[in-house]
Amino acid sequence: MIVYSYFSGVYVNVADSLARQPEGKRGFYVNLTNRCTCNCTFCLRSMKQMREDSSLWLRKEPTVSEVEQELSALPWDKVSEIVFCGFGEPTCRLEDLKTLLKWVKENHPSVPTRLNTNGLSDLQYKRDTAPDFAGILDTISISLNASNAERYLALTRSSFGLRSFDAMLDFAVRCKKYVPHVVLTVVDHVEDSEEIRKCRKICEDRGLTLRVRVYEDH
Secondary structure, eight states: OOOEETTTTTEEEEEHHHHHOSSSSEEEOOOOOOOOOOTTTTTTGHHHHHHHHHSSSSSSOHHHHHHHHHEEEEEGGEEEEEEEOSSGGGGGGGGHHHHHHHHHHHHOOOEEEEEEEEEEEHHTTSSSSGGGTTTSSEEEEEEESSSSSSHHHHHOOTTGGGGGGHHHHHHHHHHHHTTTEEOOOOEETTTHHHHHHHHHHHHHTTTTTEEEOOOOOO
């Protein structure tokens, strides 16, 4: 699926979303790529079953035009938010991502936009990418995952190595200048309450919000 919604642990296409919840608003997600610069130990993409059976796994990356066509067909009176999260890392297609964020803002300016990211685009593109999101993104949700560089690398297996942790945090802080809402997340499979406390302290020290999100194991 390119554009989909989410109900009680199930990813559904637009038609099924409307059938499940014909009234009210809900968020719709945009799946741009399978590619990712991390290989997280807890990620669904690392599970063989997801690769073979999941309809989120893209057989080919959609073009910008194909995504715009699917977005155009949405029932926009029922859209609460457009989230770019991909099955992989959306910023692997940074220019296309920016084009699509602009499309949403130009055509539906009242609908909030969000990007779920690993926050490593600076390392991928070897430049400051935070300004790229000025005026086109309402919320950026960045995966913090751990309280230190060693634990972060062990969990994410980032292709950029140990420097990834500090680069991600620096990117998050710079985003505050360009994106109204900057949120860092950890998944609730982190059972160590001291680890969660350390993550909160990291965010508090930098003026960032921490969200503990539900771990999806399917």
